[in-house]
Amino acid sequence: MKGGLRLIIVALIVTGFYAWFGNSIPQSAWEAPKKKLLTADMTPRQLSTEGKEIFRKAGCGVCHSVTGGQLRGPDLSRIGSERDAEIMAAILYSGTDVMPAANKPPANLNDAEITAVVAYMQSLGGRPKVKIGDIKVEDYDGR
Ligand code: HEC
Known part of the structure; x- marks a missing residue:
């Protein structure tokens, strides 16, 4: 057999193997992260834990520190003792000139998610x- 032909056959076997091997690997489909189910039987404490995560993902921390320190918005480290739920909810739903409403893009939170953020x-x-x-x-x- 000529050297060139042998090389081609080897190359075909190798590429064939990789094609077979590649296709034999199960594809893991990409999925958007699942939203946590927020249900009426959750305790305020459990909601608060979820709310902390939502607060982070929604980007609230870009403007609000929760450990003291001024960012673009006021520090929220003592907000739980300063404002009641109604005031917090009102500002989240209405937004202000400088703060986007939480139930509209970009955060786009639903009622349950906003409740969790308020609990947090x-x-x-x-x-x-x-x-x-x-x-x-x-x-x-x-x-
Ligand atoms: C673009 C910056 C920005 C983002 C993002 C933002 N805020 Fe604000 N927030 C502000 C500013 C500024 C104020 C002060 C009110 C004002 O000046 O209009 C404020 C006020 C508040 C207040 C009232 C504070 C007080 O002392 O009464 C709460 C509560 C609050 N924000 C929560 C949130 C939450 C929760 C999120 C995320 C869903 C969020 N904010 C996202 C800028 C922001």
Whole structure:
């Protein structure tokens, strides 16, 4: 056999093997991260734990420190003892000139997620008290 032909055959076997091997690896489909289910039976403490994560993902921490220190917005490390849930919810749903409403893009949180964030904020210098169902957009929108 000529050297050139042997090389081609070897090359075909090698590429064939890799094609077979590559296709034999199960494909793991890409999936968007699943949203945590927030349910009415969760305790305010459990909601607060989820709310902390939502607060982080929603980018609230870009403007708000929770450990003291001024960013673009006020520090929230004592917010739980300074404001009640209604005030927090009102500002989250309405936003301000300088703060985007939390239920609209970019954060785009739903009522349950906002309730969880409020529970988390209540835990900062205070104690989480709200449960799912306590806070709804109809109660606060348009103020
Ligand atoms: C672009 C910056 C920015 C982002 C992002 C932002 N905020 Fe704010 N936030 C502010 C500013 C500034 C204020 C002060 C109110 C004002 O000046 O209009 C404020 C006020 C607040 C207040 C009232 C504080 C008080 O002492 O009464 C709360 C509560 C709050 N933000 C929570 C949040 C949460 C929760 C998120 C995430 C969903 C968030 N903010 C995202 C800038 C921001």
